[in-house]
Amino acid sequence: xxxxxxxxxxxxxxxxxxxxxxxxxxxxxxxxxxxxxxxxxxxxxxxxxxxxxxxxxxxxxxxxxxxxxxxxxxxxxxxxxxxxxxxxxxxxxxxxxxxxxxxxxxxxxxxxxxxxxxxxxxxxxxxxxxxxxxxxxxxxxxxxxxxxxxxxxxxxxxxxxxxxxxxxxxxxxxxxxxxxxxxxxxxxxxxxxxxxxxxxxxxxxxxxxxxxxxxxxxxxxxxxxxxxxxxxxxxxxxxxxxxxxxxxxxxxxxxxxxxxxxxxxxxxxxxxxxxxxxxxxxxxxxxxxxxxxxxxxxxxxxxxxxxxxxxxxxxxxxxxxxxxxxxxxxxxxxxxxxxxxxxxxxxxxxxxxxxxxxxxxxxxxxxxxxxxxxxxxxxxxxxxxxxxxxxxxxxxxxxxxxxxxxxxxxxxxxxxxxxxxxxxxxxxxxxxxxxxxxxxxxxxxxxxxxxxxxxxxxxxxxxxxxx
Numbered sequence: 007x008x009x010x011x012x013x014x015x016x017x018x019x020x021x022x023x024x025x026x027x028x029x030x031x032x033x034x035x036x037x038x039x040x041x042x043x044x045x046x047x048x049x050x051x052x053x054x055x056x057x058x059x060x061x062x063x064x065x066x067x068x069x070x071x072x073x074x075x076x077x078x079x080x081x082x083x084x085x086x087x088x089x090x091x092x093x094x095x096x097x098x099x100x101x102x103x104x105x106x107x108x109x110x111x112x113x114x115x116x117x118x119x120x121x122x123x124x125x126x127x128x129x130x131x132x133x134x135x136x137x138x139x140x141x142x143x144x145x146x147x148x149x150x151x152x153x154x155x156x157x158x159x160x161x162x163x164x165x166x167x168x169x170x171x172x173x174x175x176x177x178x179x180x181x182x183x184x185x186x187x188x189x190x191x192x193x194x195x196x197x198x199x200x201x202x203x204x205x206x207x208x209x210x211x212x213x214x215x216x217x218x219x220x221x222x223x224x225x226x227x228x229x230x231x232x233x234x235x236x237x238x239x240x241x242x243x244x245x246x247x248x249x250x251x252x253x254x255x256x257x258x259x260x261x262x263x264x265x266x267x268x269x270x271x272x273x274x275x276x277x278x279x280x281x282x283x284x285x286x287x288x289x290x291x292x293x294x295x296x297x298x299x300x301x302x303x304x305x306x307x308x309x310x311x312x313x314x315x316x317x318x319x320x321x322x323x324x325x326x327x328x329x330x331x332x333x334x335x336x337x338x339x340x341x342x343x344x345x346x347x348x349x350x351x352x353x354x355x356x357x358x359x360x361x362x363x364x365x366x367x368x369x370x371x372x373x374x375x376x377x378x379x380x381x382x383x384x385x386x387x388x389x390x391x392x393x394x395x396x397x398x399x400x401x402x403x404x405x406x407x408x409x410x411x412x413x414x415x416x417x418x419x420x421x422x423x424x425x426x427x428x429x430x431x432x433x434x435x436x437x438x439x440x441x442x443x444x445x446x447x448x449x450x451x452x453x454x455x456x457x458x459x460x461x462x463x464x465x466x467x468x469x470x471x472x473x
Contacts, residue, residue: 013175017233024082031082035064038084051170053148055130063127078125085126086180089134101136101145104341116209117241124240132167136346142399146343154471159394162192169196185222186319187416193428195394197439200227201234205423211247218326221420231459235259262452270383272305279311281414284392287440290432291388294442313370319417324353368421375422379447389441393434425451430467
């Protein structure tokens with residue numbers, strides 16, 4: 007098989023090649039490490055790498071496969087782990103100078119346990135902004151991560167290291183999390199599929215973690231919808247160490263992808279009443295929405311404004327990070343990065359009145375989505391109002407001379423807990439990907455994945471950047 011085919015092959019395809027002994031886990035690992043060595047100096051997507059251990063595990067899998075053993079659905083697949091997550095043997099720096107010299111983790115987060123049990127082989131950690139607090143990937147420990155479509159632009163955040171690795175063909179599997187858009191934003195900016203699961207679908211354990219006041223989740227960031235369904239089958243399901251996890255589904259997501267999508271009533275809301283759009287992004291999104299009409303669904307323009315979130319997401323992230331790292335914040339304040347200090351200091355200044363207003367707002371957003379999904383089966387919006395901005399920031403605050411909120415369309419659904427995905431809507435005039443967001447009713451991850459697959463089959467996104 008040509009190397010270029012391996013670079014951009016799906017997880018499903020690579021796993022099938024391993025299972026059918028067309029390529030060994032060790033051969034796939036060596037190919038992956040060579041690709042990382044070639045591109046990572048340019049992109050800075052992976053910030054920790056343990057090639058020796060990864061090759062050792064790949065060799066052991068190669069021997070088990072030769073002996074007739076089943077390696078699991080992810081057997082032989084190299085994996086990158088976002089550096090907000092714990093993977094045994096790697097330092098969890100969270101992109102912060104505060105933790106850069108910590109000892110390696112001695113345990114895996116639950117979803118990492120499950121990926122390994124399914125056969126994935128961890129090769130290293132992917133870059134993230136400090137504590138995942140901003141939608142671009144740069145920090146004072148490892149520096150800036152760049153978008154493979156345009157090296158001057160960001161691959162998004164906070165899962166930007168993972169998105170850059172997948173979109174560039176370094177890895178097919180890299181983990182991601184989403185507390186305000188951090189799966190969907192990188193997916194949008196790099197042309198990937200990203201699914202933010204329903205809150206509680208994927209466990210967050212065993213560490214102490216209240217998931218940014220129950221707004222943050224782990225979920226798949228992939229090249230294909232089928233790969234995301236495969237990963238959801240691996241990482242979702244209850245765990246007694248997480249009080250919020252939902253009961254197991256009665257059928258796998260891969261099985262549900264085989265079900266025909268019935269005719270749906272779909273709302274298209276182009277701004278949610280809270281932002282404006284870059285003109286070529288709006289053009290591409292309208293073209294993407296038209297695909298659902300062509301597939302026979304009833305798509306209606308909806309102009310209902312969602313309750314204004316303002317700076318409440320910033321409040322939640324700032325307050326939560328102060329609360330969960332209080333001892334470090336009070337004793338090692340000067341070791342934080344500059345941007346993190348600004349946000350954490352902001353969190354310290356929040357009072358009960360402000361947090362009470364957040365709780366009221368979250369209920370208002372939940373009520374808004376309940377009214378909408380009483381009448382519609384899906385909601386479509388742009389994922390983001392603009393194309394990717396500068397790699398090192400700052401986050402833009404104006405568009406065409408007017409104020410706008412760059413992630414106003416993603417984080418309402420973190421507040422409400424609804425499943426939401428990004429599919430590639432098209433390419434802007436600058437040759438950068440932009441995205442369509444597909445939001446489902448509460449707990450209907452299956453419907454979001456089914457609709458995403460129907461769109462993917464009708465309008466495949468099979469072009470990738472060439473570095």
